[in-house]
Amino acid sequence: MIRVLLVDDQQLVRSGFALILGVEEDIAVVGEAANGRDAVALARHLRPDVVLMDVQMPVMDGIAATREIVSTDAAKVLILTTFDRDDYVFAGLAAGASGFLLKNSDPSHLVDGVRTVAEGHALLAPEVTRRVIEQLTRSSPTxxxxxxxxxxxxxxxxxxxxxxxxxxxxxxxxxxxxxxxxxxxxxxxxxxxxxxxxxxxxxxxxxxxxxxxxxxxxxxxxxxxxxxxxxxxx
The missing domain is CATH 1.10.10.10 (Winged helix-like DNA-binding domain superfamily/Winged helix DNA-binding domain)
Structure with missing residues (x-):
């Protein structure tokens, strides 16, 4: 059973994700948090396999929370991102995130993403990969x-x-x-x-x-x- 912690400051979003993941026989939502600080505390207490992490939240944002969770090996983190915020992608990489999902992804992609990260693999959507490569190409000296x-x-x-x-x-x-x-x-x-x-x-x-x-x-x-x-x- 893959244990998932949902982190988003919007209750409606968390409820939607819980509904999507809850019907899967191999996935269980074990907790929810509305900000990064609570996410860190719950991750350390519940020891989930995957934390599904939003970025923009009060008290502590998702990037800072990811850094703390990964640094203590409390869980793997799957960050929710969007096309127009490349800075989140690169900050998430530096923080140790195992993958990125687009917020408008199909429900099946969400489920597959959770399973992929839980199995120890990285999840980098092709669109995000291209952006990472373009940024690294611009920033890395030849x-x-x-x-x-x-x-x-x-x-x-x-x-x-x-x-x-x-x-x-x-x-x-x-x-x-x-x-x-x-x-x-x-x-x-x-x-x-x-x-x-x-x-x-x-x-x-x-x-x-x-x-x-x-x-x-x-x-x-x-x-x-x-x-x-x-x-x-x-």
């Missing part, structure tokens, strides 16, 4: 130097975080950074999805990162995505 190999294989020598990755794991990380799904990565590399999942698990373990969202950030911070985009994967 790290390529004249002596870089055209395939980007010099990345491990220039960034200690990538030293332990195999060439294939570097390719997988780069493709994750470009926003590709496991299925798309499998097609790009001519391997099975199970193989992609294995490579991703290795990448997460070696880089000490929690999920796909953090992998996107690392791919840009190390310059790996920029180089692959310029020369194409080998």
């Amino acid at each position: 790290r390529r130097t004249p002596d870089d190999h055209p395939t980007g294989r010099t990345a491990p020598q220039r960034d200690p975080r990538l030293e332990a990755l195999t060439p294939r794991e570097l390719e997988v990380l780069a493709l994750v950074g470009r926003g590709l799904s496991n299925r798309e990565i499998a097609a790009e590399l001519y391997v099975g999805e199970a193989t992609v999942k294995t490579h991703l698990s290795n990448v997460f373990a070696k880089l000490h990162i929690r999920d796909r969202v953090q992998a996107v950030v690392v791919a840009f911070e190390t310059g790996l995505v920029t180089r692959v985009r310029e020369s194409g994967p080998s």
Whole structure:
């Protein structure tokens, strides 16, 4: 059973989410909070699997609450966001959120999102992924130097975080950074999805990162995505 804590300052919104999730046999709403401070307290007390978190709330906003909940491993957090507030997305990433859902998502997407995050995966909608990539592209300096190999294989020598990755794991990380799904990565590399999942698990373990969202950030911070985009994967 997936235990969910609902956090939103509007009772009507919480009731709607509770109604949608409550009909699922594998999901149980165990609590509700109207602000971030109460959410932190309830998360520590109830230890839910997933906190469905609004952003704009009184007393303490959803970003600050997410940071406190994640820092104590009280629960995974799924943030509700909208297209026109990119700042929430990036602040949520920094706070440790496991995923983002659009407030106008279909009920089925809400249910699938809760299950995805509960299973330990990151949830980043394609629209949100594109915005993250665009922002990282604008904000991250290009790290390529004249002596870089055209395939980007010099990345491990220039960034200690990538030293332990195999060439294939570097390719997988780069493709994750470009926003590709496991299925798309499998097609790009001519391997099975199970193989992609294995490579991703290795990448997460070696880089000490929690999920796909953090992998996107690392791919840009190390310059790996920029180089692959310029020369194409080998």
